[in-house]
Amino acid sequence: MLRHSRLLPRLRPRSVALGMSVLLLAGVLAVAGAQSPPVASGTAALAHVATLSQQIGPRPAGSPAYIRATEYVTEQFQRLGYRVEPQAFPFQFFDEPYLPILTVVAPVELVLHPATMIYSTATPEDGVAAELVDVGLGREEDLRGKRLDGKVAFAGRGQIRFSEKASFAAAAGASAIIIFNNQPGPAQTGTLLTPSRIPVVMVPYDEGLRLGAWLAAGPVRVHLVIRTVTERRSSANVIAVKPGTSSPQEVVVVGAHLDSVPPSPGANDNASGVAAVLEVARLLVEVPTARTVHFVAFGAEELGLVGSSYYVANRTLAVTGMVNLDMVGHRAQLLLSNSAGRGGLMDVAEQVAGRLGIGVQRLSLGSSDHVSFEGAGVPVVFIHTGDDGVYHTPQDVYARIDPNLLAQAASLAAALVVEIAR
Ligand code: BES
Ligand code: ZN
Secondary structure (H helix, E strand, O other): OHHHHHHHHHHOOHHHHHHHHHHHHHHHHHHHOOOOOOOOOHHHHHHHHHHHHHHHOOOOOOOHHHHHHHHHHHHHHHHOOOEEEEEEEEEEEEEOOOOOEEEEEEOOOEEOOOEEOEOOOOOOOOOEEEEEEEOOOOOHHHHOOOOOOOOEEEEEOOOOOHHHHHHHHHHOOOOEEEEEOOOOOOOOOOEOOOOOOOOEEEEOHHHHHHHHHHHHHOOOEEEEEOOOEEEEEEEEEEEEEEOOOOEEEEEEEEEEEOOOOOOOOOHHHHHHHHHHHHHHHHHOOOOOOOEEEEEEEEOOHHHOOHHHHHHHHOOOOEEEEEEEEOOOOOOOOEEEEOOOOOOOOHHHHHHHHHHHOOOEEEOOOOOOOHHHHHOOOOOEEEEEOOOOOOOOOOOOOHHHOOHHHHHHHHHHHHHHHHHHHO
């Protein structure tokens, strides 16, 4: 809070903002002419992260906090002089009103620290009390011929979707499934994409190891209680429009998802990306582009790329390229990716980074809004800084964000947009 109130006023006075944008503008124009590096402001971007992750906090799709986040982003775009179009879309709302409770009952009593998977069905009110059964990775071949009636399946994370593990376990008669994180760290939530038949939770790496060791030695009994709500609601993308000067019917999209996974404050995932997009919008205010540019804060990404899929399905302009920023504020350096690991806008992004003196590497991981555009044949690049080990958890906080990385991401994305929208 203190840090936030120290940062926010810096953005308020018109004169300061103007002074800064002159500097930034000079930087971008220099990039357009491939002269010297642009000057994005890590401080300005960090202030957006503070507002989104600390003042507004967790902002899951369908929550009042998400609406506040859209208002904040809208105001920032409008202040820069952009026309803003909210784009509403329907989605399946999910909420977990109480924390999940998972206890080992035997061979010893122990309280575990699970995370509920998005779209998991609830347990009966008094929970599921049952024997735990090791089912390997929970693949079809792991479960073939096995009956798990009334039991709880225990499966490792990886290789197939969480939703597939859940349906194979449900088909074998399991009452619930516990997935253990196969990477050191806390339990992470993730989406099952559609409502599941049985309750699905993840446990942290170290708790998974203990359960596995006990299971190898003898019977293990657990008690799981979760409460969840799933219903149809509406959410929205926020689109700021920069009209193209000569090919306005063609559009370049630079976007980041605005929603977060509760109860995570989503500082890196993905206040960082939204902050970078706002900074790109600021850098490009006075830079004319032949094509239209859409600066987009996407909704409901964490529920399965819902907002970006809706944008792609309902586009009226020809999308010629998409730059996605998701998790750009933690670790060492910028990484470039897309689903194929090559092609798309990877090469041009690498060249632009080289020109700016920004070190980048290629590393494809994580699925995010660019995938919706790839599905429509749009060339994309996904700019990120890799797995921070805490995304989707309450530990994804403001204090871990590096303003220098935010500035690099914004500089690279701005120069890239100028390059492909010219
Ligand atoms: N921010 C993540 C993707 C990510 C993970 C980027 C690690 C960089 C490093 C994104 O919000 C996410 O959680 N995506 C899901 C899939 C999506 C369809 C919900 C994922 O990767 O599991
Ligand atoms: Zn994300």
